[in-house]
Amino acid sequence: MTTQHSGDRLRAQMQQQRISNTDLAAKLDTKLQNINNWFSRGIPAGKMMAVARALGVRYEWLETGEGAAKATDPTEHPDAEPMKLWDDETPMEDDEVAVPFLREVELAAGSGRFAIEESQTATLRFGKRSLRNNGVQYEHARCVTVRGNSMLPILRDGATVGVNTGRTSFADIVDGDLYVINHNGQLRVKQLYRLPNGIRLRSFNREEHPDEDYTYREMQDENMVILGHVFWWGMYAR
Known part of the structure; x- marks a missing residue:
C-alpha cells in the first residue's frame, strides 16, 4: 500500500x-x-x-510513491531506470533524448593544458520523463565518465554520471550533493560544501583523498567552475 x-x-x-x-x-x-x-x-x-x-x-x-523503493542493481543511482539494449543504429523513441558526454581535450599535443568540450560521437539515451522527474531540462543534460578511485565505493572507475548543467551557481549549492567541476580543464566529480569564503570538495574515499578547501580567490586562480549538479549515476561505460 x-x-x-x-x-x-x-x-x-x-x-x-x-x-x-x-x-x-x-x-x-x-x-x-x-x-x-x-x-x-x-x-x-x-x-x-x-x-x-x-x-x-x-x-x-x-x-x-511510484514504482519500487529500491533499484534492482545496488551499483546504480536510486532513481536509475531499467537498462535497454540499443546501439547507434537503434531508432530514437519519441520519449527519448540522446545526452552527449563531456570530455577532457588537450589543447595542443604535449602542452599539458586541457579544456572541456562535448563529444561528437558518445551519447547516452535518457527518457524525457526521467529527466523531468529530476527537474532537468533536456538541453541541460550531459554525461561525464568518472575516473580514478576517489569516489569509491559509490562511484567506481568508469562509472557514468548524469549532470544538470542548469545548476551551476555556487550560491545554490546543496551541501553534500554531488557536482561536476571543471578544475583547470580537468573533469572532477565531488561532494560540495559551502564555506564562509569558498567551497569544500569532498571525496567518498576520504582515506586516500582528503578534503580540499578553496577560497573564492583560489577558485578563480585555478579556473574552477561548477559544470552542473549530478542527478543520476550508473555503471554504463562508453
Whole structure:
C-alpha cells in the first residue's frame, strides 16, 4: 500500500532500516527538528535527492510513491531506470533524448593544458520523463565518465554520471550533493560544501583523498567552475 506523502515513506524506510532520527540528521548534516517536521509535512524538494541517497532508495519513489523503493542493481543511482539494449543504429523513441558526454581535450599535443568540450560521437539515451522527474531540462543534460578511485565505493572507475548543467551557481549549492567541476580543464566529480569564503570538495574515499578547501580567490586562480549538479549515476561505460 502506498503511503500518502514522502514523510510517511521516509518514516517507514527509517523504521525498516533501523535508522534513528539522530543518525539521519547527522548523515544529512541537518537539524533533528527538520527530520521530525518532514514526517508530518513531507520532505522539501531541495532535500529529496540527498534523503534518497542517504536511504538508498529511488528518488521518484520517495517523492511520489511510484514504482519500487529500491533499484534492482545496488551499483546504480536510486532513481536509475531499467537498462535497454540499443546501439547507434537503434531508432530514437519519441520519449527519448540522446545526452552527449563531456570530455577532457588537450589543447595542443604535449602542452599539458586541457579544456572541456562535448563529444561528437558518445551519447547516452535518457527518457524525457526521467529527466523531468529530476527537474532537468533536456538541453541541460550531459554525461561525464568518472575516473580514478576517489569516489569509491559509490562511484567506481568508469562509472557514468548524469549532470544538470542548469545548476551551476555556487550560491545554490546543496551541501553534500554531488557536482561536476571543471578544475583547470580537468573533469572532477565531488561532494560540495559551502564555506564562509569558498567551497569544500569532498571525496567518498576520504582515506586516500582528503578534503580540499578553496577560497573564492583560489577558485578563480585555478579556473574552477561548477559544470552542473549530478542527478543520476550508473555503471554504463562508453
